[in-house]
Amino acid sequence: MNSGRSTCDDEITDLCFYKNFLTKNNSMPKKWKDRKEFKPENLYISFYSFSSLYYAIAGIIMYMFFKKNFNLLPKIPVPIEIFIGLLIFQSLTSFLADVIYINEPSYFHTIDRITVLVNFCIFASNIYWISPIEKIYFVSVILLSYFVFKDSREARRNNNIDAFLSKHERWHRFLPLAIIFWLLYRLLINGNK
Secondary structure, three states: OOOOOOHHHHOOOHHHHHHOOOOOOOOOOHHHOOOHHHOHHHHOOOHHHHHOOHHHHHHHHHHHHOOOHHHOOOOOOOOHHHHHHHHHHHHHHHHHHHHHOOOOOOHHHHHHHHHHHHHHHHHHHHHHOOOHHHHHHHHHHHHHHHHHHHHHHHHHHOOOHHHHHHHHHHHHHHHHHHHHHHHHHHHHHOOOO
16 A cells, blocks of 8 residues: 655665656665764765775876877777866765765765766767777676676665675776776787787
């Protein structure tokens, strides 16, 4: 029997995530709001908090070591500076949504979700220009990233805060590392040419 309340008020489900994609909802269980793990003195200086910066670190590494990488063969016509800027912006939105406003409604949750989607689509668009081996790598990374993200959501759904923090940190680490490994591969494969 439906009591008139949405299941999104009571539980965290994938349907709620998609339903609330453009809202300022944070999608954290309400019962986590007062947990010590999410208090600023415990959260702000932690591996979880630092993990939001992995995107910016990847962007800085791209700028410092791989700036000419998109000119290597096969060439990628989108300027690498766009990717660098998007990664740095992703760090900012991720930090604001996943750390500062983790248990509060905020439009930073919306901005973070949209930025993830934009970054994902723009990075995935490289599949049109890259070599067949890189295409296999990209598809593998896309599939694995889904499972890494899903694992984080499953820990949250199971009300396991420690597992959630660890697995969401892994989610923040996975794609920036995958990008760096891809750029390193492009550099190494073109080194003999």
